[in-house]
Amino acid sequence: WMALHHNFHPRQLYIFKRREHLLDLEIARADLQQRCQQAKELERKQRCLRALNYFLVRVAHCLLCITLLATSILLWLQLRDSVDISYYVVFSPLFGFEVFFLIGSCITFTIYFQRSTAGWTFYWNRL
Numbered sequence: 001w002m003a004l005h006h007n008f009h010p011r012q013l014y015i016f017k018r019r020e021h022l023l024d025l026e027i028a029r030a031d032l033q034q035r036c037q038q039a040k041e042l043e044r045k046q047r048c049l050r051a052l053n054y055f056l057v058r059v060a061h062c063l064l065c066i067t068l069l070a071t072s073i074l075l076w077l078q079l080r081d082s083v084d085i086s087y088y089v090v091f092s093p094l095f096g097f098e099v100f101f102l103i104g105s106c107i108t109f110t111i112y113f114q115r116s117t118a119g120w121t122f123y124w125n126r127l
Helices: 009-078 091-114 118-126
Strands: none
Touching: 009 091
16 A cells, blocks of 8 residues: 555654544444444334234224124123014124224234335344
């Protein structure tokens, strides 16, 4: 390297090397900042997925218990001839739960199929 730049003054070589070093430092800082932003974004998406998972599991369990209770009460009233309603009405709470479950499944599979996009790939396999 010294043979290539033998016509330069040592101070000029020092300045040149210092600029080169500062440029490397700047590139390293920019890379670190980009990785930090990417990690924050991935953490935000992971929190959203955890919240969605918590919501779907807890609400689905609660809604299933309520619909089974309502269906059993309506079926009990229907079999005792206390009320005269069709079996569509008796089993309508279960149909409502299935609609909720279908919507929740659509949301979940939408997120699942977004794995292939660049924003979701990095952390999905860590969940």
